[in-house]
Amino acid sequence: MKELLKNKKLILNHIPDHGAWTYNIIIPGSKNIQGKWGSIKVSGTIDGYEFKNMNLAPRKGLDMYMSVNANIRKAINKYGGDTVIVTMYKDSDNKLTDxxxxxxxxxxxxxxxxxxxxxxxxxxxxxxxxxxxxxxxxxxxxxxxxxxxxxxxxxx
Known part of the structure; x- marks a missing residue:
């Protein structure tokens, strides 16, 4: 697993009426990760709460983001605009390069x-x-x- 973030302070974004992505975190430094929706899986912790096998959403030319569902928000007792501490690993990074x-x-x-x-x-x-x-x-x-x-x- 490749470490993407280690105890990084991020803002829990709230975008009303944005479907499953209403609450999300932007993953800094992720815009050059290759892959399409559903193929980029991550695991880690948000404020100590462990999450596994979550999708990152690519955005053309921008850093990716991850949805933060109600179960996670309830467990960490956080709301839109709050700061969270995130550690995140890319689940699979075994693409051959040579x-x-x-x-x-x-x-x-x-x-x-x-x-x-x-x-x-x-x-x-x-x-x-x-x-x-x-x-x-x-x-x-x-x-x-x-x-x-x-x-x-x-x-x-």
Whole structure:
């Protein structure tokens, strides 16, 4: 888990008639986290109250925010405009970032020899495609697809 905040003072925002997002906290420094709604999960504490597997909401060019539901607000006895102390971790940060990680996956799946037998251009396309995926889940699907293709290759 990657630490996003450690005992950071934030304002519990209140935006009337904003649906599930009526009460929220803005997560400073989060605008460059990659992912779309539902794929960015966080856990941590708000004023000592533990929360798990909550969604961050991306906002184009702005820091993300997290809804603070009634259960949490009741437990910490806080209202819109109050200051809260937040510690937050990104639940999953296992996105592959370099070619060596992908090569290791192919080695573990016992298809590295077949991968190395491909033309350099084809290898580059495969690696680039996997690394360009937006999140860990998409990368995993691409890697499994390539392993399956390589496993089915004969004569190499």
């Amino acid at each position: 070619e060596g990680d992908i090569i290791a996956c192919f080695r573990d799946a016992e298809v590295l020899t077949k991968f190395k037998a491909l033309e350099e251009e084809e290898r580059t396309i495969i690696i680039t495609d996997i690394l360009s995926q937006a999140d860990e889940s998409s990368q995993e699907k691409k890697i499994l697809l390539e392993i399956k293709k390589l496993s089915n290759k004969t004569g190499q």
